[in-house]
Amino acid sequence: MSVKSISKTMDTLDYFLESDSSKGISLKEICDHLGFKKSAAHHMLATICDKGYLYQDLKSKKYFLGSKLKKFGEVIDLNANSFINFADPFLKKINDATGEAVHLASFEGTKLITLSMLESTHPVRVDHGFLNKDNAFHATASGKAMLAYMSDASQKKILKNKLEKFTSFTITNVKQLSEELKKIKKNGFSTDDEEFQPGVFCVGYPIFDNENKPFASISCSSPKFKITSDKKYLDKIKNSVKFSALEIGKYFKKTRKKGDKHAA
Amino acid sequence: MSVKSISKTMDTLDYFLESDSSKGISLKEICDHLGFKKSAAHHMLATICDKGYLYQDLKSKKYFLGSKLKKFGEVIDLNANSFINFADPFLKKINDATGEAVHLASFEGTKLITLSMLESTHPVRVDHGFLNKDNAFHATASGKAMLAYMSDASQKKILKNKLEKFTSFTITNVKQLSEELKKIKKNGFSTDDEEFQPGVFCVGYPIFDNENKPFASISCSSPKFKITSDKKYLDKIKNSVKFSALEIGKYFKKTRKKGDKHAA
DNA sequence: CTTATAAGTTTAATAATATTAAACTATTAT
DNA sequence: ATAATAGTTTAATATTATTAAACTTATAAG
Secondary structure, eight states, X not given: OOOHHHHHHHHHHHHHHHTTOTTOBOHHHHHHHHTOOHHHHHHHHHHHHHTTSEEEOTTTOOEEEOTXXXXXXXXXXHHHHHHHHHHHHHHHHHHHHHOSEEEEEEEETTEEEEEEEEOOOSSSOOOOTTTTOTTOGGGXXXXXXXXXXXXXXXXXXXXXXXXXXXXXXXXXXXXXXXXXXXHHHHHSOEEEESSSSTTEEEEEEEEEOTTSOEEEXXXXXXXXXXXXXXXHHHHHHHHHHHHHHHHHHHHHHHHOOTTOOOOO | OOOHHHHHHHHHHHHHHHTTOTTOBOHHXXXXXXXXXXXXXXXXXXXXXXXXXXXXXXXXOOEEEXXXXXXXXXXXXXXXXXXXHHHHHHHHHHHHHHOSEEEEEEEETTXXXXXXXXXXXXXXXXXXXXXXXXXXXXXXXXXXXXXXXXXXXXXHHHTSSOOOOOSTTOOOOHHHHHHHHHHHHHHSOEEEESSSSTTXXXXXXXXXXXXXXXXXXXXXXXXXXXXXXXXXXXXXXHHHHHHHHHHHHHHHHHHOOTTOOOOO
């Protein structure tokens, strides 16, 4: 079950993130964009303001993000930033060597998340506007690289929901995906052969934490035609990504004791 | 009207801020602390997780703050940090001169908020653990300094709710408070004579923005006995706070054009 | 300055939702 | 192996959020 009023609340907060909220957002705008009735939205916003997550300007009546939300960032930073900062030069290394887009991914629960990314430096480059897709574990090199090394129980939970078909190549059959994951464990790396975006081929390597669990992954994306036209190109990318993934993995051995919990 | 499930959601998120959530928080702990029934809490948490504001660790089942919340901090920083950073050395100046606790306050809607603070350097010092009290506009030097210079409409909205009595000296009568605010405008500064905490005397000066609206305030808190035993001590504090308030006010003339909207 | 229009707020009835207990599953400890 | 604890799911029902309509306030037009 899902609690609708909570869902609407968070869609509203999301809207403050997506749009430029620095000059405030009116009740009408929120209703228009999210399809709410104005009286219901007003009750919702009054409650959110009461809790300090938003506030309403006394004169203009427009809504703004409350400073309380800033505190979350401060708390989360403590855990995650050091890992991302450590990984950054190694992502840059791949980007320098290949010129292609590089992504550092992790997961929170059953959600695949992008921790950081570097754009392609080539004139013909891959568009990554929609990369933070929710249920893309099964369709991305990043996702599959982690999925392959997870416990069966974790795999099961992530694959519980219907596998969305992003392109004609997306694997939407659990049994078929299972075979694919076995292959990934044998090879040590994953690929995404136009399974998420047409014309885009990706290579992914897992990053293991201090307990040898897949904690994150790196992927490198390139236009498919480059891979097909130049057989050595794939090897070049693979070597580069593999090296960085191994190096970043050393971070956990250096910084974490066994049993330490790490948040992405 | 207030939407209960939204209220509970935000109390839950607040709990992640207040307690150390770095190792995750269990469903049971959330229920125990906030008095929720486990099945209701489970539905609520599932919805929050679905929206990415929290996530549940696949193995331990514990809940963690989602990285999405980090993004709010990034957006809010853009607006507010520059002002706080600008003000900081001027607060330090008061702190150096008096040794007393100094607060920079502002407001969001009808809520008084503390932007930054410096502790007293004296052995006998004022405890400010509970300074972020919600409806303390009428009972604090910071609050009254801003309130006095606001439009009647804004004053009215802030004083709409019942004025809470924090000490025996707290002004809880609107008419009496109105007289006090007139006096503040005449004098140019506000005081809090044990109206919020027993034994604590504060002096507050407003800070005006580029449109001459009270946007923030500084207050300096000291033990009451110091004020009564040394007649010159109050003047010393007043001069120091007044100077800094005027200097910080220049920030708006420097950085904002008329009509610019500023968020705290 | 008056009137019209639009945006925001409040209310109370009702439709819809969130809550509940109970049953169930999974995990951990004994 | 069993008990105990924590988490999950379900479906009935009691409570709550939603709605439309009336109302207020602010803004624009005449």
